[in-house]
Amino acid sequence: xxxxxxxxxxxxxxxxxxxxxxxxxxxxxxxxxxxxxxxxxxxxxxxxxxxxxxxxxxxxxxxxxxxxxxxxxxxxxxxxxxxxxxxxxxxxxxxxxxxxxxxxxxxxxxxxxxxxxxxxxxxxxxxxxxxxxxxxxxxxxxxxxxxxxxxxxxxxxxxxxxxxxxxxxxxxxxxxxxxxxxxxxxxxxxxxxxxxxxxxxxxxxxxxxxxxxxxxxxxxxxxxxxxxxxxxxxxxxxxxxxxxxxxxxxxxxxxxxxxxxxxxxxxxxxxxxx
Numbered sequence: 001x002x003x004x005x006x007x008x009x010x011x012x013x014x015x016x017x018x019x020x021x022x023x024x025x026x027x028x029x030x031x032x033x034x035x036x037x038x039x040x041x042x043x044x045x046x047x048x049x050x051x052x053x054x055x056x057x058x059x060x061x062x063x064x065x066x067x068x069x070x071x072x073x074x075x076x077x078x079x080x081x082x083x084x085x086x087x088x089x090x091x092x093x094x095x096x097x098x099x100x101x102x103x104x105x106x107x108x109x110x111x112x113x114x115x116x117x118x119x120x121x122x123x124x125x126x127x128x129x130x131x132x133x134x135x136x137x138x139x140x141x142x143x144x145x146x147x148x149x150x151x152x153x154x155x156x157x158x159x160x161x162x163x164x165x166x167x168x169x170x171x172x173x174x175x176x177x178x179x180x181x182x183x184x185x186x187x188x189x190x191x192x193x194x195x196x197x198x199x200x201x202x203x204x205x206x207x208x209x210x211x212x213x214x215x216x217x218x219x220x221x222x223x224x225x226x227x228x229x230x231x232x233x234x235x236x237x238x239x240x241x242x243x244x245x246x247x248x249x250x251x252x253x254x255x256x257x258x259x260x261x262x263x264x265x266x267x268x269x270x271x272x273x274x
Contacts (some may be wrong), residue, residue, distance in 0.1 A: 010067065014059050015074040027124075028172055028180060029078025029187050036211045037082060037091045038194075041180050042173045043104050044096045045204045050076045050220050052208065082188050091194050095177045096201040097206065097251050098244035099234050105121060105173045106149050110140050122156055125173045134159055150237035157243055178246040182270065191266050198262040200254055249273065 030037050031053045040046055054060040054075040063069045082089055109120040119141035136155045140148070153174060160169065167179065183193040199207060209216045234240060240248050250272065254262050264272070 011069060011074050012057060018174060027078070029184065030082055031076060032079060033129075033208070033211050034083050037079075037085075037089070039093045039181060039184070040076075040078065041093070041095065041177050042175075043101045044177060045094045045201050048204060048208070049094075051218075057149065061203075071157060077180050078187070082190060084192075084193075088195060089190065089193050091196050092207065093181060093196050094199040094201050094204050095198060095251060095254065096248070098176070098240055098247040099231065101177070101247075102150070102234070102239065103146065103230055106146050110144055110149055111142050116141070121170075122153060122171055122174055123169055126209070145233070147233040147237055150233060150239040154237060154242045155240050156166065176244050176247045178250050182266075187219065194266050196264045196266070196269060198250075198254055198264065199260070200251075203260065 026042055028042075030038050031049065032038070033049070033052050038049055038127065040049065051070070057075050058072070060075045063075075073097075083089075111114060112120070119139040121139045123138050136159050137152055138156060140152060144152075157170075159165070160167065167175070168183070171181075181196070184194070188194075205216045205218060250262075253272070
């Protein structure tokens with residue numbers, strides 16, 4: 001354990017500039033693979049995408065070859081500027097069923113005692129000092145049921161709304177995918193020129209293969225229905241209707257799309273229900 005702790009500190013030193021960029025700017029945004037722009041959405045293929053983004057980094061290669069580490073998240077920070085490629089700004093997006101994505105967060109964060117010994121916080125790391133201000137619980141651990149976790153998100157969101165708190169206080173893994181996409185306008189001045197190509201997460205390997213010119217067959221975020229209460233808890237908490245309603249609507253539109261994907265401008269995505 002001490003050995004791993006030392007390695008993590010080495011990684012933070014090696015990628016200090018990246019940590020600083022994300023702290024001062026945003027830890028979410030757009031990344032690029034071989035002249036293809038992709039929105040980074042946590043728990044929707046983010047780790048797989050960042051693996052290929054990081055693969056050309058000399059520091060990442062050093063960590064992989066000599067430290068037996070693959071610090072893809074530490075290595076990658078969002079692009080600061082998006083420029084046209086072949087006369088257009090095409091942005092690829094991969095989204096996931098909100099129920100599946102939320103249960104994945106619960107399994108890999110809340111129940112992960114090793115990486116979150118003191119519990120998983122719904123508040124993003126840059127604002128942990130604000131957690132004492134909230135009446136509702138902001139931290140959950142392995143003793144928390146999935147139903148309580150869902151209700152915890154819903155209750156904290158209600159408190160945010162009542163107090164006029166910023167939505168971005170939520171940890172990035174919790175934020176709805178739809179709002180992550182729309183939030184790009186806060187980081188890129190030319191967002192109105194974006195053309196979004198939206199695919200379901202199960203098409204990620206296929207699209208990455210076309211980007212890289214090689215067969216990609218990596219295991220992408222997938223949640224098995226390990227708990228019989230998985231969907232029951234989702235329905236009982238009404239978390240989708242309260243917090244992920246737009247994600248649900250977008251995902252259902254995507255699944256029903258004849259071509260297997262959706263195309264949207266920023267404006268049409270805002271007005272997708274019209």
